[in-house]
Amino acid sequence: MFYPAKKLVIITEYFISEKVCAIIESCNGKGYTLVPIGGKGMHHLHSTSKKATVIEGFDNLKIEVVTVDRAVAEVIAEKVLSECFEDFAGVMYLEDVEICRPERF
Amino acid sequence: MFYPAKKLVIITEYFISEKVCAIIESCNGKGYTLVPIGGKGMHHLHSTSKKATVIEGFDNLKIEVVTVDRAVAEVIAEKVLSECFEDFAGVMYLEDVEICRPERF
Amino acid sequence: MFYPAKKLVIITEYFISEKVCAIIESCNGKGYTLVPIGGKGMHHLHSTSKKATVIEGFDNLKIEVVTVDRAVAEVIAEKVLSECFEDFAGVMYLEDVEICRPERF
């Protein structure tokens, strides 16, 4: 019932998220999940966006892609790294998962 | 201090989430976490629900259940698959985790 | 391109989240991600905070810390357990991940 797969997690600023999603689709990711988040890393604290901030678009977003093929995850990660993360904040990691209905991923 | 356990992740539309939660409780899941999300899969793009959409209830939700017993996770997954996912969009996967305070799961 | 690391996940009430974040920073966690959630455990159902609740601060929050060093995760977990979770609701678990750009974690 469960089949091994990979989940790639990408954390990035809102206004390059569209570019990241386009990369996912162009690299044969079959879908993705978007989670609004806050957090802190090397840069300043981002609130969880409930509170008004005058400047729009600097919120963070977590993007998760589940894929049966590790190679797909690696290609996406490489492209995101070279095309989006050069100048922008962001974090990326991979997890092992076991999926139901593998035909969907 | 840490004990092996499983985390079952279920992504589904809001208005069957109550049914999914009822299944979790009926199958001895000791708790669950609800994460409001957006995303894209075989169906259309769901926004992260900050933006007004005229039609309510079509947002997506991520439901996470941590359990020490893989069998519990499998029973929940099976039930959700047969009772909820026949007609509805949705994605399900399992992850390995290590928990603190195993008596709570 | 990917290097093994650990992700510590802490679920807790909003108004001790600041204390948890301070513990993370004091224990050399290099960053953390905050996810607004709802959920149910031994206590009552927490909504996902879209709905007005008269009383503020009782929402739940998921805090994720990625670190290359399992020891760091364990120290954080121990401190959170002893300093925050004695009286408060909360759940904690660890996951294996593979990270890009290990110098950031």
Place this chain on the structure above:
Amino acid sequence: MELIFDFLRQFASQLQSPTLSFLIGGALLAAFGSKLTIPSPIYQFVVFVLLMKIGMKGGVEIRGAELSEMLLPAAISVVLGLLIVFLGHFIFSRLPGINSADGTATAGLFGAVSASTLAAAIVMLEEQSMNFEAWMPALYPFMDIPALILAIVLASIQREKNKGGERKKVHAWAIVKESLRSSALSAMILGLFLGLFARPETVLASFYEPLFRGLLSVLMLVLGMEAWTRIKELKDVAHWFAVYAFFGPIVHGLIAFGLGYLAHLWVGFSPGGVVLLSVIAASNSDISGPPTIRAGIPWANPSSYIGASTSVGTPVAIAICIPLFVALAQVVFDL
């Protein structure tokens, strides 16, 4: 001839009304890819205030009214809700390349009622100083709920026929409860009760009424943006849905106008009431209908009925049907 002329004049002037111009403005914004959004909590609050106001106002005004007058129009509403669904079900089942469940689900939404269209119609009638019976908004559930139930029943019967096998019972009472519990209907019913049994006049006059038109303009903007955004979904499904969504509201409204006219002759139903009945019939459920249909007919493809409803049906109901029926009333009732 004169009707067409009247309608065109009415239509041209309505295009500039706050209601319609915001609807069009919203669609233009979305078409040009604007990042302007109305946040979801604001939208929910807007709907709440509009429906509370409609309910309270109705409640306050019908305190002394003769409710027996409501019987015939209520009966007509039930008939209309059922008739529209039967008609749609019949039409879609004869069209080529249509999944029958998708057709029935769509017919269900078009038989049901839109709270936003109702609010827009009330403002437009007020602008025309065309009076209507205070209990008119209370007809909403009489048309809405039977339509949704019938659509789910028809789709379930159809499915059994096709699949053979296990009969799945439709829980009509559960659907009634779910409809009444929806945010839109329960706001209106709460308002109605407060208007009937409490004394909300001060707060109605200081808050709900003054904000009504402004918030309606915000709602229209959201409807316009949504209409444009969902056109993509409509493109992926059979074109018949768009055709039905364009002509359906006009035909449904005309049928309602006819029945309303009879009620006018028999029991003195007011011209404004006839227009409002026609608009209710022409409208299709946007807030509470889709989740009910999704839960009741989960095997139907939401893109078909939601696309048809939000992208074509609602704009047609607001922008074409309201001015059309107002013009028609002016001719027919010689106002």
Place this chain on the structure above:
Amino acid sequence: MELIFDFLRQFASQLQSPTLSFLIGGALLAAFGSKLTIPSPIYQFVVFVLLMKIGMKGGVEIRGAELSEMLLPAAISVVLGLLIVFLGHFIFSRLPGINSADGTATAGLFGAVSASTLAAAIVMLEEQSMNFEAWMPALYPFMDIPALILAIVLASIQREKNKGGERKKVHAWAIVKESLRSSALSAMILGLFLGLFARPETVLASFYEPLFRGLLSVLMLVLGMEAWTRIKELKDVAHWFAVYAFFGPIVHGLIAFGLGYLAHLWVGFSPGGVVLLSVIAASNSDISGPPTIRAGIPWANPSSYIGASTSVGTPVAIAICIPLFVALAQVVFDL
């Protein structure tokens, strides 16, 4: 006898007031399982506008006032806050089957003050054209903060006694700061400062005042929904909490009425001021108190004090205590 009669008349008419009817409406909605919700950002904004208005209005009006008049009522407020907590702590510690920390935490909330109840009382007094001193809202922190601090101190002492061992110091100043920084109190204090030192009259008259009653009706709806929703939590804890939450507000309000009456005799404290003081004493903290108590007495079970407060205490304070003290004032002061 006449008092009871007056109260009943007052009560019956208040039930229909926008304030109370929306409170009841909210509870009914929740009881019938309605999906109608007021979004959280709207609720926060409503509270902000209400408290800014109360603060600004107060600030504007006390510009020329003799603030020394405030001294006695402020002292009485401190005494009341402390007294209520001592009383509750004493009562709960004598009741069977009660975790003493839960009891003290509950007493702390009931000694503290509810911003929503205060807003409701101000509207009701205005409707009765019963005047009160402009600085009355400024008494809020004088009762609120001492009550919260005392409850935390008492619970900590108790814990030490039981546990023996390590003494955990209570940081009174930290609690004062936390209270003043809470969203409710800081909105009111900001308003007060703006009213005192700036010239916010135009914006007060064009925005904050006209919206006040409407937004209060929305707040009452939320309180009503919450009261019903949390009744479940209350069922899981000892029934004494419900009993205390029902009679506590009435008793606390009556004590405050007595002390206020003395101040009336001594320094001419106004009848409206006496009523408002009684309502403040009768109220229990809903917005800022619970997090302070949770942080200060984390070993107390939130279900007990939150359930008691939101499900019973607040409805009793608004629906029973306000009309009761208004009626009492009319008899006592012969208005």
Place this chain on the structure above:
Amino acid sequence: MELIFDFLRQFASQLQSPTLSFLIGGALLAAFGSKLTIPSPIYQFVVFVLLMKIGMKGGVEIRGAELSEMLLPAAISVVLGLLIVFLGHFIFSRLPGINSADGTATAGLFGAVSASTLAAAIVMLEEQSMNFEAWMPALYPFMDIPALILAIVLASIQREKNKGGERKKVHAWAIVKESLRSSALSAMILGLFLGLFARPETVLASFYEPLFRGLLSVLMLVLGMEAWTRIKELKDVAHWFAVYAFFGPIVHGLIAFGLGYLAHLWVGFSPGGVVLLSVIAASNSDISGPPTIRAGIPWANPSSYIGASTSVGTPVAIAICIPLFVALAQVVFDL
């Protein structure tokens, strides 16, 4: 001398105006660590209503106007936008310890326009009954867009020089589109169109205008809180950014005042128009500029330009520049 006196008087009285006192109040709240927040959806809606009102009002009033009058001021606006960016780019490139991209990005924001400052200036002019041309708000994009484009072009050229290697083309048209699509500009343009081509007068008078000042007070509170909160960020970058952010607005505004005065002599540009032009020039983009700059100059450090803009530039533009240019106009035009 008299000017300084006038300005000080003006300034002292403006400090008590709702606009400025809320700005200061917000900063104080943040400084004292208050937990009061204005929820994000409310903020977005506030900006929407303010800009729709400015747009609609402008649109309604310029229906009959002679738009050729707008030509010279529009040209001046373009020149100002470009000039300010060149100036800033030049200054920062001569200052020690500044990453040149950070400087150019900052200059870009200060050349661009702030919707909030514009709204505040309009209210303050109304309070002074100082009239201005109805099309003034429409100058916004004429200054805003050229400034943003120029900053991105300059930063890109600089980068090429430093890095050598691959030339990265700046897509000017894409920046224009992105600017026009930003929530702030598209709300104002939508309002303008509705005002020009529809009849939104009823809804303008019943909703957008009455709420304007109140919502502006809320916006000022948010700006004040943000100014304080982001001061931390500013501390981490070179102090020159703070110096530039303090004097820049005053200098930019004075240049604009001079050019506006010439337009007054040549084509009769009104005194109120001159003040508004100066304020627009003094303002720096807060809502839509930062994302455009972030996307166009991603290698610049956001803390430098956002800190400079929100923590210093905006408060200076609102609290110092508006009263300064009003006082200046009163002296220069002898009002």
